[in-house]
């Protein structure tokens with residue numbers, strides 16, 4: 517079983533330093549096998565904001581965490597038009613990582629990050645042909661017992677984001693991306709961008725995607741909230757691609773506390789979910805859910 521913390525939308529430049537410090541403490545205590553940060557490390561891609569983000573990642577590495585980090589649309593300068601087009605992710609590469617599509621493989625999981633941030637689209641993301649090839653190639657040689665996880669900043673699906681039935685935009689060329697995901701046998705897609713948590717079987721949203729589970733993270737530390745949903749991140753326990761538990765860790769104004777807790781199991785080609793008690797996962801082991 518792999519224990520993964522999925523954080524997103526850190527937004528240095530528009531974040532709460534107390535919450536930033538609390539994420540470091542929480543992760544240090546829980547020691548996940550992997551920490552995933554799915555983009556928007558900064559608010560405006562400024563030098564000082566990237567420096568703060570780099571310091572944050574350094575602190576996490578100092579605490580022994582393995583990281584997988586990708587950029588988001590806010591990591592491309594918005595107002596500095598020259599830099600926006602000449603070197604959109606230059607500062608990200610200099611301060612955070614050269615690799616915009618990182619790969620982590622352990623005994624239990626294979627995780628690919630894909631950069632969906634683009635200069636031309638102000639806030640919407642895009643995925644290109646080369647990246648779809650990368651998705652197919654990277655997962656091709658992965659042993660079948662490992663959980664295959666794809667991380668993007670922009671969601672690959674149209675998701676409910678408003679109060680009513682309002683749907684978000686999916687990433688550009690998402691239909692092609694869904695085919696690549698199905699071909700690659702991706703079990704789980706993780707994304708951020710909307711500052712809103714969400715988890716659902718992809719097959720309930722689109723027909724052609726295969727058995728993929730979609731999990732969105734809220735913003736971990738930004739002060740810009742959607743629908744007043746508080747800061748949060750996702751705590752995942754992943755077992756061999758066919759069983760997962762998700763617990764949303766929510767900021768209550770003073771501390772992070774465990775909130776919504778859902779178990780997912782893959783039966784045939786369908787994910788089934790079950791609400792579990794909102795409590796500490798016993799010693800962070802799986803509880804025994806009763807699937808009916």
Ligand SMILES: [Fe+2]
Nearest residue numbers: 525556590709
């Ligand atoms: Fe964001």
Ligand SMILES: [Fe+2]
Nearest residue numbers: 556588589709
């Ligand atoms: Fe974003």
